[in-house]
Amino acid sequence: MPHIEAANVALIYDTPSGRVPAVEDVSFGIETSEFLCIVGPSGCGKSSLLNIIAGFLTPTRGEIRIGGRPVTGHGLDRGVVFQDFAQLFPWRTALGNVTFGLEMKGVGKAEREELARRQLALVKLEKFAQSYPHHLSGGMQQRVAIARALAYNPSVLLMDEPFAALDALTRDEMQRLLADVWRETRKTVVYVTHNVAEAVFLADRVLVMTPHPGKVKADVRIELARPRNPLSVEFLEHQKMLLHHLAP
């Protein structure tokens, strides 16, 4: 049984100019520990789909099942990382941000700080545990956000273009770091991006979505050995194939 299943998921927005389908009859399964990227241009419904999996949006039709159970709201089985750096709580240190979920779970202070420090070490920020977010760079803030989403040990990590607002060099570094984190934690990851090279670098599998209405156009397996070399011929061929699927 797949870890995450989407069954005929549709989302229709009611707008003043009528009903706009954002996601139309999408079905797929994601295996445990699989890294799935959803790629598509803006307006293809990829973020809506992620928000449905996260439980922030309720689909108009169909359902998402995680471990066989239908999703009805957000839950501690999923960690979420957003694109905006402002997702961190500015009034909490990096450590304080990472302990938040554990605090909500009722884990004692000493234990949650120990666990949080381990997560910060995973994203190579153990030296910045006591720093406030506004003293950290964008890339560091996103690393704290990843540590925060992993700290309470969810089985699923949902990421909505987490590196899209970073400069190209930092983004490359973050992608390598995320690949390492995933290799160590073996979470099931759903990662939304509009960046094809990013998808080829990170994913086991890529769903290509097209807009108006949002539909899955292709389901592509990336069979490249890791760590992947973005300059290899095979890598570029995969990239080309995805771009071909994306072309209108």
Added chain:
Amino acid sequence: MSAALDRAQSAYRGGLALLVAAAVYEALARSGAFPPALLPTLPKVAATLVNQLLDGTILEHAAFTLYRVLFGLALAVAVALPLGILMGRLRPVEHFFLPLASALMPIPSLAWVPVFILWFGLGNTVAILVVFYAALFPMLLNAWSGVRAVNPLWLRAAGAMGAEEHALFWKVIIPGASPFIIAGLRQAFLRAWIAVVGAEMLAASDWGLGWVIFDAKEFLNADVMLASLAMIGLIGFVFERLVFGSIEHATVVRWGMVQTAR
């Protein structure tokens, strides 16, 4: 530029402005254009202030005034902070209280003094109520605005990490709205401090800095009046700069939620 040097420069500029103003006043007082009883020289005012400080009377008056302000302010915060937050979170609460606040807010707090005297008699109750009234609305409106300015992403992230309503309130909404809450506290104190002196002039029986000023008029004691005014200004300055300035620096400035001016 280092922060210490910056502070020294700002203190120097502030001191210079005060010095110039004092010199102009002193020149006017010594010119003989006005009777010395109405326009006492600064050394005379300073001597009166020192005497009153030494015999403790002005401190006692100041303590009474501060007690009224802090009591009324605490009441106002206890009511306005939760109410303002509820207004920002729940539409029906906002719909009920916002028109009420808009209608009551333009009434000067001092206009209530005769009504309060009628209801409660002369004394502390009236002064505290006036302070409460003056401090209530700035706190209420800032708390309300603060809640609406909380980044929805914080709520979403906290929700994803399992935060329920109680945790959201204390651990996300209150700190998230803190720049506004602190601004509200500052404005509320200032309004309260202004209101209390007026209330004391009208309603206090024999204590408080406002009462001292009003009472001194009976004996033409301009030096006592000016010494009390200086005391009022000084206490207000201390609270504004030291108390609220420190709170701000220890919280929202430290967290990068507000920037300090360059």
